Amino acid sequence: MSMRKPYPSDVTDEQWELVGPVIAAWKARHPSVSGHQGKYAMREIVNAILHQNRTGCQWEFLPHDMPPPGPVKYYFYLWRDEGTDQDIHDLLRWQLREKRKRLADPSLVVLDTRSVHAAVGVPATTTGRDAAKRVPGRKRCLAVDVLGLVIHCVVLPASAHDNTAGIALLDGVAEQCDTVTKALVDQGFKNKVVEHGQNHGIDVEIVERNPDDRGFVPQVKRWIAEQTNGILMFCRRLVRDYEHRPASSRSRVLWAMTSVMSRRLTGTTLTSWKTA
Template identity: 65%
Template sequence: MSERRGYPSDLTDERWALIEPMITAWKAVHPSVSGHQGRYPMREIVNSILYQGRSGCPWSYLPGDLPPPGAVKYYFYAWRNDGTTEAIHELLRCQVRERAGRTEDPSLVVLDTQSLHAAAGVPATTTGRDAAKKVPGRKRGLAVDILGLVIAVIVTAACVHDNAIGTALLDKVATSASTVHKALVDQGFKKTVVAHGAAMGVEVDIVERNPDQTGFVPQPIRWRVEQTNGILMLHRRLVREYEHSTASSESRVYWAINDVMARRLTGTSTPAWRGA
């Protein structure tokens, strides 16, 4: 490809160096069907995924100086399906925690859900209506550690109760971080989640809000998951549900957090779309 202009979401050399060995190793065992190593540099493929996540554009609106949508789609779906995206996430998460002086895996997580409107074209079979929040679309469940780093993510129809999402999150947490022995949740989660956690050896603490407080009041420790939800909103593709499959929605979350963690590790930042 010829020299192109840069975008604020582009990887710096330092950020690319963090994930390049894993991407290169993946490519070495996944050559194209014709046997060659591919026409487009892997760094540009990742730049395209990050550009789309930050800008929120549809596939067909990717700029012409980036690899074509078909090529970017191929890698996005391949890495989503074989776990590469989550493997990159785990690599970066462990580095961020170690740099903060913590063990690779946490002992405490915070769970929360967020309901999002679904865009036109999202299959109705994967959406529903959150009766409490009156939001038609999907619901995103997050489990984060004390640093606000994502440990697990679940995306469902918005009509799914927080209990079901909470139990699914705890199952995923147990798989990715078996060291967790305590979870904090809000009052939207009920005794079902507490009982499920107890059976797994995880103490689930329902943090009740002070009835004398009005409006949004951050709760000790639990505010970390609210902060992470706010950070995700800086990635425009996550402001609304655009993905046809919930697996793609979850993958978008991992790519957004991968971007955040790589920037933390290299001390770089990018302008937020809200300030544009």
């Protein structure tokens, strides 16, 4: 850790003990041909990624006392493409579930989608318009467990139907967790998703809204997906989709949840930008 004054988004020593070993193992698998260990500490690279996630700043606006944009970009994209961000995320998810006296992998998931506006400059070929919600941009699709932890994430054009999102999520869940036997979805998902779930041995239940309810009424168990989406909104980089590639948008979700889970595991908090 450098001698600079820490930012609220920085990982603490306890949090780095959770994340650091994965990064160290990755580093050991990628030795420099010249034997050079790199100019910037891996912990500072992670701090820069988390800082950008939380504050929403552009690459060129990273603070001067952090590594410059070039190396931070390099590692962000490399870890995205090699799945290192997923490895860190999954390890913390398993640890947090076990800390909550649950098995490492869940038996039930909740599927949900949220359409977010795309920033100017995001390629039109990867975006669309959600006609129902009148949102031009991308659709962030999540499968979460009963603790609100992300099991799988898919990013699609906002014009994609919820059936497309549901099928992609079920495929990802089945690939990662062979323990899942049930999925809860809202009425935006149709029978096509139910039928696809049967192919994976997953019972998909469409949770219908009580017609007598007025306004927002949380649905039992399904509300946890809404809570996770709300937590992600504390990261300004996720309030709008700024990424040119959907894979980068997905990586942002993984890093956001990594920050959340590392804090829960170590009992630390981070002030919300909505509070004074």
